[in-house]
Amino acid sequence: MANIAIVYSSGRGHTGTVAQRIRDGATAFPGTQVELIEITARQIGQDGRWHDGNVLTRLAAADAIVFGAPTYMGSAHGLFKLFLEAAFTPWLDQVWKDKIAAGFTNSASRSGDKLIALEQMAVFAAQMAMVWVGVGDQPGGNTTDSAPTDVNVTGSWLGLMTQSVADGDADTAPHPGDLLTAERFGRRIARVTARWMAAAADFPPRPVSERESYRRNRAGHQEWRAFDD
Numbered sequence: 001m002a003n004i005a006i007v008y009s010s011g012r013g014h015t016g017t018v019a020q021r022i023r024d025g026a027t028a029f030p031g032t033q034v035e036l037i038e039i040t041a042r043q044i045g046q047d048g049r050w051h052d053g054n055v056l057t058r059l060a061a062a063d064a065i066v067f068g069a070p071t072y073m074g075s076a077h078g079l080f081k082l083f084l085e086a087a088f089t090p091w092l093d094q095v096w097k098d099k100i101a102a103g104f105t106n107s108a109s110r111s112g113d114k115l116i117a118l119e120q121m122a123v124f125a126a127q128m129a130m131v132w133v134g135v136g137d138q139p140g141g142n143t144t145d146s147a148p149t150d151v152n153v154t155g156s157w158l159g160l161m162t163q164s165v166a167d168g169d170a171d172t173a174p175h176p177g178d179l180l181t182a183e184r185f186g187r188r189i190a191r192v193t194a195r196w197m198a199a200a201a202d203f204p205p206r207p208v209s210e211r212e213s214y215r216r217n218r219a220g221h222q223e224w225r226a227f228d229d
């Protein structure tokens with residue numbers, strides 16, 4: 001059984017709707033268990049930082065983590081950014097090393113500078129030593145007879161982009177084409193995770209902590225060559 005966690009924030013529910021569709025698509029893939037984890041403002045402490053040990057424990061147990069946030073002012077929702085910064089703790093010991101990662105963002109405008117939010121997530125995943133999976137669908141919406149509800153109408157591959165028109169609520173936006181793209185994205189992540197997990201026992205992740213890395217650097221290059229990680 002592969003475990004996929006979808007961790008996201010959402011100001012007014014639109015990104016939450018996308019998260020649910022990704023979950024539906026992933027769950028449809030056999031042998032896959034999916035949990036939705038919402039980042040909320042209640043998890044921000046008096047120090048202005050995000051804390052929730054329970055969420056970090058659940059993420060440490062996942063085989064794949066899907067990151068999602070609305071795009072606000074040209075980058076990922078500030079609340080979600082606080083969550084990313086709290087991952088400094090698992091970063092120290094490479095707790096998420098070799099997990100599958102993917103990302104999605106939702107905004108009101110067709111572009112809305114959503115790429116920046118996806119880039120934030122992909123760079124973050126790289127820092128966590130994770131393995132990034134993009135959208136696998138060909139672009140829609142780019143021929144004279146195409147429809148605005150085509151699958152992958154934004155032609156986004158780094159991650160899933162969806163549009164929720166500014167006067168729509170979370171039940172009516174994003175549009176059905178984007179929601180279908182979200183389902184397909186979920187199924188693709190589940191499929192890639194299953195493929196990845198098939199060899200996981202033979203090639204388990206070997207985290208190297210920052211402290212150990214420092215030790216090896218001081219010990220010299222020969223010390224690094226003694227390890228297969």
Ligand SMILES: Cc1cc2nc3c(=O)[nH]c(=O)nc-3n(C[C@H](O)[C@H](O)[C@H](O)COP(=O)(O)O)c2cc1C
Nearest residue numbers: 010011012013014015070072073074107108109112
């Ligand atoms: C503070 C703020 C900033 C926003 N910035 C952008 C933006 O840069 N680009 C865009 O297309 N939409 C922007 N929007 C619109 C939201 O991305 C859009 O309403 C989205 O559906 C919100 O998702 P949510 O309901 O999950 O919070 C912004 C909305 C707010 C409240």
